[in-house]
Amino acid sequence: QSALTQPASVSGSPGQSITISCTGTSSDVGAFNYVSWYQQHPGKAPKFIIFDVTNRPSGVSSRFSGSKSGNTAFLTISGLQAEDEADYYCSSYTRRDTEVFGGGTRVNVL
């Protein structure tokens, strides 16, 4: 069960848009539309921000959006704000009937 591959860090200035990739295989990300994204601030529990590739839970800002192409999923944060500085993780269901997370991406707001 290898972790999904995410860039270690992504940076952007306030107001810009950034995109985080999450690369898996045809056995996980590419096989199902069960990709989710989580935001984690230091010392806090993760918060669920995207499910089923593109859907936002109630209360999550519309600045967060998700997409997928083949074996890679993407999280885009538009209108970057200081409060968006955090770690972001993707997850996917797999053909083995297990779940797997990405390694995480630190978003820096310059």
Added chain:
Amino acid sequence: VQLVESGGGLVKPGGSLRLSCATSGLRFDIQWMTWVRQAPGKGLEWLAFISGAGDHTMYADSVTGRFIISRDSAHQSVSLQLNSLRVEDTATYYCTTLHYHAFNFWGQGTLVTVSS
């Protein structure tokens, strides 16, 4: 929805520990539950899930044969029995709900430290 983990602490390598997660505000009898951990300074690692009825469980390769997930409907709680603990099992352990393969609600976590 509230999830409150307990049972963490310091344990020697080879030892055992039982983590519990008290739940409220959800339909416990149909809610799938999971455990996820995070080693200090590291990323999230899914460990196990259990179906609402308790009749289907799955584990990550890293803990298969050592950890056991279970649920108690009477107390609306879920547990994780940790056996044959290793130094590399040191982490914060989170209880979460699982809704169509999304980890939608999280507890605050309980810290397990494995050290001699």
